[in-house]
Amino acid sequence: xxxxxxxxxxxxxxxxxxxxxxxAHAALAAIETTIDRWLDEDLIDIDTHRTGGxxxxxxxxxxxxxxxxxxxLHEIWMAARAGGYHYRWADGAWRDTRSGEEFFAALSAxxxxxxxxxxxxxxxxx
Numbered sequence: 270x271x272x273x274x275x276x277x278x279x280x281x282x283x284x285x286x287x288x289x290x291x292x293a294h295a296a297l298a299a300i301e302t303t304i305d306r307w308l309d310e311d312l313i314d315i316d317t318h319r320t321g322g323x324x325x326x327x328x329x330x331x332x333x334x335x336x337x338x339x340x341x342l343h344e345i346w347m348a349a350r351a352g353g354y355h356y357r358w359a360d361g362a363w364r365d366t367r368s369g370e371e372f373f374a375a376l377s378a379x380x381x382x383x384x385x386x387x388x389x390x391x392x393x394x395x
Contacts, residue, residue, distance in 0.1 A: 296363060296372070330383075335347070343357060350383055356372045
């Protein structure tokens with residue numbers, strides 16, 4: 270028996286699986302592009318390592334931020350020194366499931382704290 274095609278299945282987030290994957294992977298790609306630019310500009314040395322939907326950011330001093338897509342839940346998870354956070358697509362942005370804070374603003378704050386300097390990530394165009 271062939272399993273059902275879930276490529277356009279919608280979930281409570283309102284996104285089809287394919288749209289979730291597109292948005293989540295665009296977010297991770299935007300983060301990698303920003304860090305590559307910072308490396309080129311010699312702003313800060315953050316090492317990145319990506320395996321599928323998992324992106325690890327290693328900061329000077331040894332701290333890390335781990336970003337991980339969660340396809341079954343249609344979320345992006347962030348683990349930082351300050352704690353763990355879950356983000357779901359709502360109102361055209363990735364929003365914290367508890368506070369409603371926008372993902373790229375929160376990532377910027379966490380990266381700034383762990384990097385010891387002001388760092389700003391921006392969301393890609395949806």
